[in-house]
Structure formats: C-alpha cells, structure tokens
Amino acid sequence: MSDPILELSGIHTDIAQYHILQGVDLTVPRGGVTMLLGRNGVGKTTTLRTIIGHWQAKSGSLRFNGAEITTMPTPARARAGIGFVPEDMGIFSDLTVEENMILAAASGPLNPARMQWIFEAFPPLKTFWRSEAGNLSGGQKQMLSIARAMAEERQLYLIDEPTKGLAPAIISTMAGALRDLKAKGASILLVEQNFAVAKALGDTAAVMDDGRIVWAGEMAELASDADLQERLMGLSMEAH
Amino acid sequence: MTTAAPDHAPKYAQLSLPDRIAKVMPLLLVPLLVIFGFLSIGSTSSWLTLTVSGLAMGMMIFIMASGLTLVFGLMDVINFGHGAFISVGAYVGISALLALESWTGVPSLLLNVAAVLAAVIAAMCVTGALGWGFERVIVRPVYGAHLKQILVTVGGLIVIEQLIQVVWGPDEIFLTRPEMLKGAVTFAGAAIEKYRLLAVVFGLVLFVAMRLVLKRTKIGLIVRAGVQNGEMVEALGYRLRLVFIGVFVAGSALAGLGGVMWGLYQEVITAGMGEEMMILVFIVVIIGGLGSVEGAFIGALLVGLLQNYVAFLEPKLALISNIALMTAILMWRPQGMMPVVKAK
Numbered sequence: 001m002s003d004p005i006l007e008l009s010g011i012h013t014d015i016a017q018y019h020i021l022q023g024v025d026l027t028v029p030r031g032g033v034t035m036l037l038g039r040n041g042v043g044k045t046t047t048l049r050t051i052i053g054h055w056q057a058k059s060g061s062l063r064f065n066g067a068e069i070t071t072m073p074t075p076a077r078a079r080a081g082i083g084f085v086p087e088d089m090g091i092f093s094d095l096t097v098e099e100n101m102i103l104a105a106a107s108g109p110l111n112p113a114r115m116q117w118i119f120e121a122f123p124p125l126k127t128f129w130r131s132e133a134g135n136l137s138g139g140q141k142q143m144l145s146i147a148r149a150m151a152e153e154r155q156l157y158l159i160d161e162p163t164k165g166l167a168p169a170i171i172s173t174m175a176g177a178l179r180d181l182k183a184k185g186a187s188i189l190l191v192e193q194n195f196a197v198a199k200a201l202g203d204t205a206a207v208m209d210d211g212r213i214v215w216a217g218e219m220a221e222l223a224s225d226a227d228l229q230e231r232l233m234g235l236s237m238e239a240h
Numbered sequence: 241m242t243t244a245a246p247d248h249a250p251k252y253a254q255l256s257l258p259d260r261i262a263k264v265m266p267l268l269l270v271p272l273l274v275i276f277g278f279l280s281i282g283s284t285s286s287w288l289t290l291t292v293s294g295l296a297m298g299m300m301i302f303i304m305a306s307g308l309t310l311v312f313g314l315m316d317v318i319n320f321g322h323g324a325f326i327s328v329g330a331y332v333g334i335s336a337l338l339a340l341e342s343w344t345g346v347p348s349l350l351l352n353v354a355a356v357l358a359a360v361i362a363a364m365c366v367t368g369a370l371g372w373g374f375e376r377v378i379v380r381p382v383y384g385a386h387l388k389q390i391l392v393t394v395g396g397l398i399v400i401e402q403l404i405q406v407v408w409g410p411d412e413i414f415l416t417r418p419e420m421l422k423g424a425v426t427f428a429g430a431a432i433e434k435y436r437l438l439a440v441v442f443g444l445v446l447f448v449a450m451r452l453v454l455k456r457t458k459i460g461l462i463v464r465a466g467v468q469n470g471e472m473v474e475a476l477g478y479r480l481r482l483v484f485i486g487v488f489v490a491g492s493a494l495a496g497l498g499g500v501m502w503g504l505y506q507e508v509i510t511a512g513m514g515e516e517m518m519i520l521v522f523i524v525v526i527i528g529g530l531g532s533v534e535g536a537f538i539g540a541l542l543v544g545l546l547q548n549y550v551a552f553l554e555p556k557l558a559l560i561s562n563i564a565l566m567t568a569i570l571m572w573r574p575q576g577m578m579p580v581v582k583a584k
Contacts, residue, residue, distance in 0.1 A: 052475055053474075054471055054474075054475070073474075073479075074471075074474040074475055075474050075477050075478055075479045075480075078474070078475055078476060078477035079477045084475040086472065086475075090469055090471070090472035090475070092464070092465040092468050092469060092472070093468065094464065094468060094580060095461065095464060095465060095468075099461055099465075100465075102458065102461060103458075103461050103462065103465055103473070103476060103478075104476055106476050106477035106478060107477070148476070
C-alpha cells in the first residue's frame with residue numbers, strides 16, 4: 001500500500017471553551033474517497049476545518065504527503081495541494097460565477113481544459129457565467145463551490161456535506177462530478193450524511209463519535225453490516 | 241463518466257420590479273437630493289454654487305473614507321486612528337507647498353500643478369509609511385477585539401496629534417492656494433471656485449480608478465472576496481494578511497491625500513482637523529454600508545450636498561443634518577445602503 005496522503009495523530013482542537021476534537025487519529029489513503037461519518041455534532045466539520053487550518057489544533061500531529069503541517073497557515077496548506085469545500089459553500093455572493101472561478105485559480109489564469117471538464121460536469125455554471133453568484137439556486141451554488149475546488153489540480157479535497165438540502169437530480173450531478181474527480185486520481189475526504197451517496201462513492205470510511213474516530217475500515221464492510229452501523233451511528237443504512 | 245445537470249435544474253432567479261428598484265434606490269438618492277435642493281433654494285445660481293461645493297466636499301470625504309471602509313470590511317478592524325493620517329497628510333503636504341512657494345506663487349499652471357503633485361506624493365508616502373507602522377505596532381495586537389481596537393487606536397490618534405504639535409507647533413497654519421487655483425469661474429450666473437471644480441473632477445477620477453482596480457484586477461477581486469469571506473479566500477491559497485496590510489497602507493495614503501485636499505479647501509490646518517473629520521467619515525462608512533466603496537461614495541456625496549443645502553436654508557440645522565441623515569438611512573436600511581459585510 002502506498003504512503004497515505006494525510007495522517008492525523010492525536011489531534012485535539014478547542015473552539016472557545018469547548019473541547020471538540022479529543023484525540024483524532026485518522027489516515028486518508030492516497031487516491032479514492034474516504035468517508036468521514038457520524039452523528040451530528042461529533043466533530044466531522046471541526047476535523048475538516050482543523051485540516052485546512054481554519055482552526056488550529058491544540059495538540060497532536062497533522063502530516064500531509066509526509067510533511068508536518070500542524071502549525072502551517074491556511075494559505076500555505078492550500079498552496080501545498082489541499083482544496084476545501086465548506087459546509088456553507090463559502091461562495092462570494094457579490095462576485096460573478098466567472099470572478100469566483102478566477103479567484104479559485106490562485107496560481108495563474110484558468111486552465112481551458114479544466115474549465116471544459118468543469119462545464120461538462122456542471123452546465124449551469126456556463127449558463128450563468130456572468131451572473132452574480134448570490135443569485136444562483138442552492139444547487140448551483142454547491143456546483144460552484146465544488147467547481148472552485150476543481151479549478152486547480154489539488155492532491156486532496158476536503159468536502160463537507162455537498163449534497164445537504166439538494167434535490168435528488170442535483171445530488172446525482174454532484175456524485176458524478178466527485179466520481180470524475182476520483183477517476184483523475186485525486187484523494188477525497190468527504191463528510192456526508194446521505195448514506196446512499198456515501199455507499200456509492202466511498203472506498204474507505206471512518207466513523208466519529210465524541211470527537212474521536214471510533215471505527216475505520218473499508219466502506220463496503222460498513223455498508224454490509226447493519227449491526228455495525230447501528231452500534232456506531234445509531235442508524236442502519238438499509239433505512240436509507 | 242460525467243453526469244450532466246438535468247434540464248430541469250433550477251433557473252436563475254428573476255428579481256421582481258420593486259426588488260430591482262430597491263436595489264438601485266441608493267443610486268437615485270443623490271439626484272433626488274439635488275432636485276430637492278433646486279426646488280428648495282429657488283435661485284439657480286445659489287443652487288449651482290452650493291451643489292458644486294457639496295459635491296467637492298463629498299469627494300474629499302469619500303477619499304478619506306474609502307480606505308477605512310475596506311479596512312473594516314477586510315479585517316473587522318475599527319480604526320479611530322484614521323483621523324491621524326488626515327492631519328499628518330495635511331501637515332506634510334502643506335509643508336511641501338510652503339517650501340515650494342516659488343512654484344505656487346507664480347501664475348503658471350505647470351509649476352502650480354507640479355507643486356501640488358509634489359505635495360500630494362509627499363503626503364501619501366509619509367502617511368502610507370505611517371499606516372504601515374500603525375498597523376504593525378497598534379492594530380496587529382488587537383485583531384478580533386473591538387473594544388481594545390477603539391481604545392488603542394484612539395490612543396494612537398492622540399499621540400500622533402501631540403507629535404504634530406511637537407513638530408509643527410501648536411498654532412494653526414494658514415495657507416493660500418497656488419495662484420492658478422485661486423478665484424472662481426462664472427457659469428449660469430453662479431460663481432464657482434476653481435478649486436472646488438478641481439476637487440470634484442479629481443474625486444471622480446479617483447473613484448473610477450478605484451472601481452477599475454477593484455473590479456478588473458485580481459488583487460481587486462481578492463479584496464472584494466476578502467471583505468465577504470476572508471476565511472474562504474485563505475482556503476484558496478491567498479495570504480489575506482498581506483492584502484490587508486496593503487489595503488491599510490493604501491487607505492492611510494488616501495487619508496493623507498484627503499488631508500492635503502481638505503487643507504487646501506479650508507486654507508487652514510490644525511492638528512485636530514483629522515479627528516474633526518472622522519465624525520463625517522464614520523457617518524459615510526456607516527450609511528454607505530460596511531466594506532462598500534460604492535456605498536461610501538454615495539454616502540459622501542449625500543453628506544456633502546445635504547450639509548451645504550441645509551447650511552444655506554436653515555443654518556442652525558446644519559450641525560445635525562448629517563446625524564439626521566444617518567438616522568433616516570439606518571431606519572430605512574439598518575445595515576447601510578450597500579452593505580458588503582453583514583453587521584456582526
């Protein structure tokens with residue numbers, strides 16, 4: 001097995017007076033999709049925000065491509081090859097779709113071949129290219145948010161609940177784009193509450209509870225074991 | 241495999257007519273106020289003089305306010321020390337003009353413009369450098385703490401005002417404008433000061449240039465995006481702290497420029513002039529909407545015009561006219577006319 005792209009060891013993160021992450025140990029393999037699962041409020045979003053650097057880990061170690069990044073500022077982590085799609089999408093609503101994409105290409109002009117690929121994955125972005133992003137629908141905003149992360153080649157994508165609140169047809173578009181991204185060799189750490197999507201996309205999975213990883217393994221193993229799902233998350237995938 | 245978005249994907253929301261009017265309403269306020277002034281004043285020549293005077297005053301306030309609104313929008317920093325840059329800019333610029341008296345005292349457009357340009361460049365360089373030091377020493381330790389920001393930046397303002405008195409003395413300095421900027425031109429029976437016309441043109445050029453930089457350049461995009469969501473800009477790989485320092489320095493330099501222009505307008509400068517101007521500058525930033533350069537521009541024109549009209553129509557009300565304007569606008573739009581940053 002090749003070296004993991006990302007390793008978290010004993011990560012603790014506080015937000016104000018709250019001790020949210022209480023020793024997270026997580027390994028994200030190179031290539032493929034790792035699902036980060038768990039009930040609401042167990043620390044999934046905090047884990048992603050700690051990895052990108054929006055919240056600094058109080059202790060523990062974060063290694064990306066074998067290099068220590070625990071104290072590295074957010075922009076340096078992004079330039080090292082980590083893309084981030086936050087839960088609230090982080091769209092610049094007063095900027096046009098075009099301006100959002102230009103900003104996403106931090107290292108230079110937009111790559112025409114990549115843009116072609118993005119337009120094929122998300123046709124509405126081409127239609128509303130010069131429209132203010134704030135006027136897009138929820139699904140279109142989510143497309144833009146993911147497209148922005150795809151504008152430059154990244155080694156690891158951190159994506160937080162991309163299908164939340166979206167219509168089934170849009171969810172299928174999102175899943176298709178993520179599958180495309182995976183096929184191009186990217187590694188994805190995906191937080192997802194929709195188990196059907198998790199089951200379809202995930203190669204490996206990690207389940208969180210109370211600020212820790214309580215189970216890690218193959219997604220297929222978790223998907224096929226209703227008792228395990230019930231024990232870890234209080235849910236059965238069969239119900240979804 | 242790529243999955244294309246379905247044909248029935250949600251369509252771009254069309255704004256209703258009332259919503260579209262509401263969106264452009266702030267832009268209509270300036271012409272509405274000008275028409276109100278015309279109807280109230282009666283005399284065309286007086287109205288024209290007051291309108292040009294109000295626009296000139298508004299442009300100068302805008303130049304002073306534009307940096308402050310971006311600084312607030314980008315890093316949530318309330319900088320009461322901004323007034324110090326106005327005063328220092330005025331003193332440095334006017335000192336340069338006084339030193340170049342042989343250029344300003346002759347009726348030569350070329351020499352007069354060269355002297356004013358030299359004064360402006362000197363003022364902007366000094367206030368830009370002062371802004372850089374102010375950010376490093378005073379503002380940086382108090383990021384994220386509004387109360388501390390107010391206390392230390394007011395402290396910084398007082399210290400700089402005292403230093404001005406140490407360097408230039410406690411007395412006000414009177415000056416005369418360069419020869420070619422003295423006097424007035426007559427138009428439609430109204431005498432319009434040349435300097436006021438120049439201030440209007442200069443302010444307009446600066447506003448257009450600022451808009452071009454913000455709309456057409458990548459650094460402008462980063463600034464606009466940073467005002468909305470700084471965290472996301474950093475997640476895309478941009479060092480927002482560096483951008484902020486750049487904006488702080490540019491905003492300080494613009495305040496210095498505004499100080500020179502205001503000094504030439506009033507023909508007298510004092511160490512406390514920046515502090516006095518900050519009341520109007522804050523009104524403009526608040527009614528314009530935090531973080532909005534366009535909002536600050538419209539707000540500054542409204543403040544300048546209203547002050548001039550009211551001072552003519554009812555002098556006793558001039559002092560409260562701008563506070564009344566701010567109250568009315570905040571009752572109409574509690575977050576200002578064109579907010580970019582949502583109130584925290």
